[in-house]
Amino acid sequence: MVAAEAEGAAREEAAFAGNLATYFYQTGQMDKARAELERVLGIFEQLGEKKSVATILHNLGMLAQATGEMDLARRRYEESLAMMRELGNRAGIATSLGQLANLEKAEGNEAEAERLYREAIDIGGQIGDVAGMSIDLFNLALLLEKQARLAEALPLLQQSLANFQRLGSPYANSHVPPRPGARAAKTGNLKNPVFTKSRVFAQSAPPR
Numbered sequence: 001m002v003a004a005e006a007e008g009a010a011r012e013e014a015a016f017a018g019n020l021a022t023y024f025y026q027t028g029q030m031d032k033a034r035a036e037l038e039r040v041l042g043i044f045e046q047l048g049e050k051k052s053v054a055t056i057l058h059n060l061g062m063l064a065q066a067t068g069e070m071d072l073a074r075r076r077y078e079e080s081l082a083m084m085r086e087l088g089n090r091a092g093i094a095t096s097l098g099q100l101a102n103l104e105k106a107e108g109n110e111a112e113a114e115r116l117y118r119e120a121i122d123i124g125g126q127i128g129d130v131a132g133m134s135i136d137l138f139n140l141a142l143l144l145e146k147q148a149r150l151a152e153a154l155p156l157l158q159q160s161l162a163n164f165q166r167l168g169s170p171y172a173n174s175h176v177p178p179r180p181g182a183r184a185a186k187t188g189n190l191k192n193p194v195f196t197k198s199r200v201f202a203q204s205a206p207p208r
Contacts, residue, residue: 007047014043030067037063051092054083058096065103073103091132094123098136105143113143134163 021036037060044052061076077100084092101116117140124133137160144153 010043010047014040017043025063025066030063034060034063050083050087051089054080054087054089054092057083058092058099062099065099065106070103070107074100077103090123090127091129094120094127094129094132094136097123098132098139101136102139105139110143110147114140117143130163131167131169134160134167134169137163 017036017039021033021040024030024033024036037056041053041056041060044056057076058080061073061080064070064076065073077096081093081096081100084090084096097116097120101113101120104110104116105113117136120136121133121140124130124136137156141153141157141160144150144156
């Protein structure tokens with residue numbers, strides 16, 4: 001009984017700290033957000049919940065990316081990815097790959113970004129994650145468009161937007177398909193550096 005009560009208290013503390021982290025992030029208090037996330041991380045490490053640990057590592061990476069700490073962000077993503085691979089959590093693997101791709105794109109490593117996007121897309125298709133796969137399709141299309149590879153970009157973009165329309169997503173109207181000989185105006189990623197696909201600091205579910 002005591003052990004069960006202690007575990008329950010730890011989970012309540014993790015939920016509270018996660019909510020604080022969300023609040024601090026949304027109000028621009030990044031150091032406080034990081035401290036609360038690290039508190040959540042410690043709790044789940046003590047509870048031995050690897051999936052939740054991987055999720056928090058991923059979110060710490062997203063926070064680091066948002067504050068421009070790219071090397072730290074990469075380390076956190078890679079730690080999360082390694083744990084998701086160990087767990088066989090393909091949804092988590094795809095999410096980490098997609099976010100790593102965004103980071104590599106931002107750092108100018110476009111060949112590596114393309115490789116990571118394509119791996120994430122393949123996994124998303126295999127597990128039926130239409131929403132996640134569509135985000136990665138969209139971001140890959142933007143990368144190819146940036147490289148003037150419009151013949152490759154257009155079908156990916158069309159597939160992505162068709163999926164968004166089917167899902168009723170607001171992303172369905174977020175980009176104009178590129179025209180031959182022209183560059184579309186949008187150059188950002190659909191997957192914001194912090195938490196587009198999931199609840200901001202989910203403690204018990206994979207990041208995707």
